[in-house]
Amino acid sequence: MNKHESNIRSISSLVFVYVTLLFISKPKGIIVANIIPISNNHIYSTCPVIFSPSPSNTAAAPAPAPQIKYDVFVSFKGSDIRKNFLSHVLEALSRKQIVVFSDKKLKTGDELSAIQRAIEKSFISLVIFSPNFASSYWCMEDLVKIVECREKYGRIVMPVFYQVEPSVVRHQNGTYRDAFAQHKQKYSADKVQSWISNLKLSANISGFDSSHFSDDAKLVEEILQSVLIKLNQMDEGKSKGLVGIEKQISPVESLLHLESEDVRVLGIWGMPGIGKTTIAEEVFRRLRSDYESCCFMANVREESERYGTHNLRLRKKLLSTLLEEEDLKDDMINGLPPLVKKRLRRMKVLMVLDDVKDAEQLEALVGKVDWFGPRSRIIITTRDKQVLAGKVDDIYKVEPLDSAESFQLFNLHAFNKQKHLETEYDKLLMKMVDYSEGVPLVLKALANLLCGKDKAIWESQARSLKIEQIEDVHNVFRLIYNNLDYYEKIIFLDIACFFDGLKLKLNLIKLLLQDRHYSVSNRLDRLKDKALVTISQQSIVSMHDIIQETAWEIVRQESVEEPGSRSRLLDPDDIYHVLKDDKGSEAIRSMAIRLSEIKELQLSPQVFSKMRKLKFLDIYTNGSQNEGSLSLPQGLESLPNELRYLRWEYYPLDSLPSKFSAENLVTLNLPYSKLKKLWHGVKDLVNLNVLILHSSTFLTELPDFSKATNLEVVDLYFCVGLTSVHPSIFSLKKLKKLDLSGCVSLTNRIDRTLEKMRRFINLILDLAPQ
Numbered sequence: 001m002n003k004h005e006s007n008i009r010s011i012s013s014l015v016f017v018y019v020t021l022l023f024i025s026k027p028k029g030i031i032v033a034n035i036i037p038i039s040n041n042h043i044y045s046t047c048p049v050i051f052s053p054s055p056s057n058t059a060a061a062p063a064p065a066p067q068i069k070y071d072v073f074v075s076f077k078g079s080d081i082r083k084n085f086l087s088h089v090l091e092a093l094s095r096k097q098i099v100v101f102s103d104k105k106l107k108t109g110d111e112l113s114a115i116q117r118a119i120e121k122s123f124i125s126l127v128i129f130s131p132n133f134a135s136s137y138w139c140m141e142d143l144v145k146i147v148e149c150r151e152k153y154g155r156i157v158m159p160v161f162y163q164v165e166p167s168v169v170r171h172q173n174g175t176y177r178d179a180f181a182q183h184k185q186k187y188s189a190d191k192v193q194s195w196i197s198n199l200k201l202s203a204n205i206s207g208f209d210s211s212h213f214s215d216d217a218k219l220v221e222e223i224l225q226s227v228l229i230k231l232n233q234m235d236e237g238k239s240k241g242l243v244g245i246e247k248q249i250s251p252v253e254s255l256l257h258l259e260s261e262d263v264r265v266l267g268i269w270g271m272p273g274i275g276k277t278t279i280a281e282e283v284f285r286r287l288r289s290d291y292e293s294c295c296f297m298a299n300v301r302e303e304s305e306r307y308g309t310h311n312l313r314l315r316k317k318l319l320s321t322l323l324e325e326e327d328l329k330d331d332m333i334n335g336l337p338p339l340v341k342k343r344l345r346r347m348k349v350l351m352v353l354d355d356v357k358d359a360e361q362l363e364a365l366v367g368k369v370d371w372f373g374p375r376s377r378i379i380i381t382t383r384d385k386q387v388l389a390g391k392v393d394d395i396y397k398v399e400p401l402d403s404a405e406s407f408q409l410f411n412l413h414a415f416n417k418q419k420h421l422e423t424e425y426d427k428l429l430m431k432m433v434d435y436s437e438g439v440p441l442v443l444k445a446l447a448n449l450l451c452g453k454d455k456a457i458w459e460s461q462a463r464s465l466k467i468e469q470i471e472d473v474h475n476v477f478r479l480i481y482n483n484l485d486y487y488e489k490i491i492f493l494d495i496a497c498f499f500d501g502l503k504l505k506l507n508l509i510k511l512l513l514q515d516r517h518y519s520v521s522n523r524l525d526r527l528k529d530k531a532l533v534t535i536s537q538q539s540i541v542s543m544h545d546i547i548q549e550t551a552w553e554i555v556r557q558e559s560v561e562e563p564g565s566r567s568r569l570l571d572p573d574d575i576y577h578v579l580k581d582d583k584g585s586e587a588i589r590s591m592a593i594r595l596s597e598i599k600e601l602q603l604s605p606q607v608f609s610k611m612r613k614l615k616f617l618d619i620y621t622n623g624s625q626n627e628g629s630l631s632l633p634q635g636l637e638s639l640p641n642e643l644r645y646l647r648w649e650y651y652p653l654d655s656l657p658s659k660f661s662a663e664n665l666v667t668l669n670l671p672y673s674k675l676k677k678l679w680h681g682v683k684d685l686v687n688l689n690v691l692i693l694h695s696s697t698f699l700t701e702l703p704d705f706s707k708a709t710n711l712e713v714v715d716l717y718f719c720v721g722l723t724s725v726h727p728s729i730f731s732l733k734k735l736k737k738l739d740l741s742g743c744v745s746l747t748n749r750i751d752r753t754l755e756k757m758r759r760f761i762n763l764i765l766d767l768a769p770q
Helices: 003-011 015-021 085-095 111-120 137-153 166-171 174-186 189-203 216-239 245-256 276-290 300-307 313-323 338-345 359-366 403-414 426-436 440-450 455-465 474-482 486-499 506-513 520-529 545-556 572-580 727-731 744-749 752-757
Strands: 070-075 122-129 156-161 264-269 293-297 349-353 377-382 394-397 590-594 616-620 645-648 667-669 690-692 713-715 737-739 762-764
Touching: 070 085, 070 111, 070 137, 070 216, 085 122, 085 216, 111 122, 111 137, 122 137, 122 189, 122 216, 137 156, 137 189, 156 189, 156 216, 166 174, 166 189, 174 189, 245 264, 245 276, 245 377, 245 394, 264 276, 276 293, 276 349, 276 377, 293 313, 300 313, 300 359, 313 338, 313 349, 313 359, 349 359, 403 426, 403 440, 426 440, 426 455, 440 455, 440 474, 474 545, 486 506, 486 520, 486 545, 486 590, 486 616, 506 520, 572 590
Parallel strands: 070 122, 122 156, 264 377, 264 394, 293 349, 349 377, 590 616, 616 645, 645 667, 667 690, 690 713, 713 737, 737 762
Antiparallel strands: none
């Protein structure tokens, strides 16, 4: 790698220059969407022959393949194609919502290994051979990994020969010969020979030759259709694991009347856990490639309850996705801006609004169907049929699985590869299936509970179920909860009553829950295996709302009459009375307070003095610009020293209590606060990982962070009064992000130290001009 290319690599990870350097850095793609993989219902009679495992490798058992995270990885030489052909390819992939690998957040030094991991997790590698492709060290290393993944995991490789003949690539003629003359002077003979071998292998694959197309547009379209076909084949394989799905999909597609020019709205209705979301996801996956723009909005109930329906934040999110535009105006209370309305009416869109709770949410999201262009389709899933009254053209009621399907699904999860046990457990299996009454969520939960257990445990659980017609799916999850060990129960309730909805990454949750008595990772894996929690491809930990509701009831039963004696508090009325009447206790482990839902209350200085074991405290708004209802007219004497997570939006005091040690804090999040300083002196912040103080306009200085050796993120966005940054910040070796944008009082104080930090962290600066 030459010096010029190395310098470009060093700069490319920085956000503040990322837009201008996007295609100058080592060639990869950009993240286009992150929803559900693409499908294509069209069948093409001819398409290029794509890399597939060679016969010599198919006989051997393939190595375990990493989980697919990206649809496509694009390898290219940026200086050749970044401003023309590449932009057309990426736009075409974006138009079909295909997920392309992004190196946007990679940090210098870790880039090569991160890129290679991304190649492993990509289903298709699109290799664009251009005249100067071979001159890039990075492109050559990419190609080695791409071919390796083809051979080890059966990944697909699609070669594109852009303005270069395949024979030039195959035999290293022309510019490729010149490039290898340079490589032989810099790198070992083994490495260069490896590159040559992989070039020959790639060039022997039938792909796309630009000289065979009259223009780039036709070439791009051919590439796009081939990608869609391959992704469709992959997704068809995934669908085979969805028991009974075809029986449900067919009537849904029929009710959508896909041939009609009208805008159609379909409601999918059914009891919790019956499979509404799964059906909607599958329909969306199959149809989306036929639409100009698509959006699958998951967990509308949860999102709306967290952020509120009146601020129309969800509508903005929906429209931003459909229009592929982030900077939409916030003020849409009186309808859509004329230009937005005009653009939408020209678009054929496909939308899914999953788990809608009430008509108000629906009105906030889609308003009127005449917003959207002809042949648009909107699918709404809900457990409440009244939500759909007068809002949809048709309603599809999801029916339970039949007996055969129920047995198939239960066996799939309960026995795995131990098929010989099915006969031995036949009667017990029948009892479990009968109890589940065809509800997929219950079937999977029971199967995961019993998987790998001996017959005696099956018999014990069957007795506990008291076989009868299922009236409440919560009974099943309470049974599963009772079978967790002590530490699994703690983590389960923490996620259900506090972390679910915060969208925290797995690694941060592990830090927040870490305990010297047990392994958090092992317990989370156990909960995942029991289908009690899910971990997304983006490492977000979440939980099905039915399971969460069961957990809430379990906590409520800890002390029905005295909320202050429960381990976790969520209900705003319960929290109000606990705080008002000073009914807190050491039993309380977490408390989440939405300011917009709690009555106005003046807190006493000793409000938290009895909650000495409080670990997680979240005081937040629903997105509205107000300070909420909690005030501290006499100040605050202390906060529990056990706190690990503290978010307090609009914190009303000018500093944190002096008695608060903060030694256990992992996340400190105080946006829009009235803080002037955090505290006096130096505190032992060895556990602190995230510090967010953005929009704290009164903040003038930062404390000494020399002991915050694990601090990774510092967000000081729009702290307009901040006049200095403590020098200890510059010595933090694990710091990854420092956001000083909008800190206008620092304008004349940025010195060489800050500039040097650009090389090591994601430093965001957007200060007023001097």
